[in-house]
Amino acid sequence: MTDADTTVQQLREAMQQFVAERQWERYHAPKNLVMGLAIETAELMEHFLWLDVEESRQRGNDPRHREAIADELADVCCYVLALANALQLDLSAAVEAKLEKNARKYPVERYRGRFEPD
Amino acid sequence: MTDADTTVQQLREAMQQFVAERQWERYHAPKNLVMGLAIETAELMEHFLWLDVEESRQRGNDPRHREAIADELADVCCYVLALANALQLDLSAAVEAKLEKNARKYPVERYRGRFEPD
Amino acid sequence: MTDADTTVQQLREAMQQFVAERQWERYHAPKNLVMGLAIETAELMEHFLWLDVEESRQRGNDPRHREAIADELADVCCYVLALANALQLDLSAAVEAKLEKNARKYPVERYRGRFEPD
Amino acid sequence: MTDADTTVQQLREAMQQFVAERQWERYHAPKNLVMGLAIETAELMEHFLWLDVEESRQRGNDPRHREAIADELADVCCYVLALANALQLDLSAAVEAKLEKNARKYPVERYRGRFEPD
Secondary structure, eight states: OOGGGOBHHHHHHHHHHHHHHTTOGGGOOHHHHHHHHHHHHHHHHHTTTTSOHHHHHHHHHOHHHHHHHHHHHHHHHHHHHHHHHHHTOOHHHHHHHHHHHHHHHSOHHHHTTOSSOO | OOGGGOBHHHHHHHHHHHHHHTTOGGGOOHHHHHHHHHHHHHHHHHTTTTSOHHHHHHHHHOHHHHHHHHHHHHHHHHHHHHHHHHHTOOHHHHHHHHHHHHHHHSOHHHHTTOSSOO | OOGGGOBHHHHHHHHHHHHHHTTOGGGOOHHHHHHHHHHHHHHHHHTTTTSOHHHHHHHHHOHHHHHHHHHHHHHHHHHHHHHHHHHTOOHHHHHHHHHHHHHHHSOHHHHTTOSSOO | OOGGGOBHHHHHHHHHHHHHHTTOGGGOOHHHHHHHHHHHHHHHHHTTTTSOHHHHHHHHHOHHHHHHHHHHHHHHHHHHHHHHHHHTOOHHHHHHHHHHHHHHHSOHHHHTTOSSOO
């Protein structure tokens, strides 16, 4: 599976199948899953904790760290997929709506290269 | 866009375009993005803070809350996509590898319906 | 040291001395320390991830888990103390002000036993 | 109340009284409180999200931001105190034990000015 040829739905189904095979749906309540997401996010964070912002870019390119970083990002992703499944929410529609909302909130001409309005 | 007909790559490109139009790449270092992910995860968490685990399922189905929950989940998703873009990591490949790894770690026959091995 | 006979200042100084001996002040910028706090909070969270809210109380009383939980809570505390030191903020004054603010926000007669106003 | 003349126990009692007056003990299970701690930590994090590490020090000294930062740090503190109360754990003893443990883990002569051993 690669991002270019995998739909979000296919990823969600792969996650769903993993959970269903183990009958873990009863643990997959939103409250638990969002805690799991926070825990995995923290594990990803550990890779960058004491680094300067610029160093964190280099760390992301360092072959000695990339695999471990990808591993943590995958854990984060799995919880996002599990949340979408548990909540029966469409991630693509939600992201599309959010980007449209943010496009109005941060118009290009005022926010180019900055977070504070021009 | 819906999960059934949107590839992960298409979502990543939508996010990338949003960032590029605003020339925000310089802010999108992994250290910043993972902090952003933690912040949005916490905002999603707020919806379930004082609820029991079972109540959190009902909250997820409550039409008065679903839109706000979807909105927060979208923010989480956007940061995951931005991280994948900044780190140039393939989410689908990472998730597939993770599920295979976890399938070996949690064999179905020993973990069905439980987190502790049988 | 016990809570009954230790001032907050004494805890802060113990932390400060630990950091100074190792000349770690240069790493102790607020951005790093708050990430460290998030990471340790997540490690504390792990103890309660798949438990029901009520079960989490029992876990906290379970002698097999109490030491590990105390260990994680101590890590959280150390980061709070380090943040107070790095930011030169008085924790006791801040907590006192916050409790007064929250007492006005949540008057006893309207919030007794509930989070939603009566 | 100031850190120099306030014991940890006094802070814990102030928090306990606030909770007891509102009969909120039933919400104060460890699982909920650690989620609250994560949420408040994220709100503190927001102040430093897009800043460089060095800029985060300046932000901490900026009078326009200090009050809001102190406010968020107080929220973090309140949850730590509430957790100590709910779990009946002594924070000072836990911090003392942790600093002793870390002093053995990071001996001064090998870790002075660095996180990697000399």
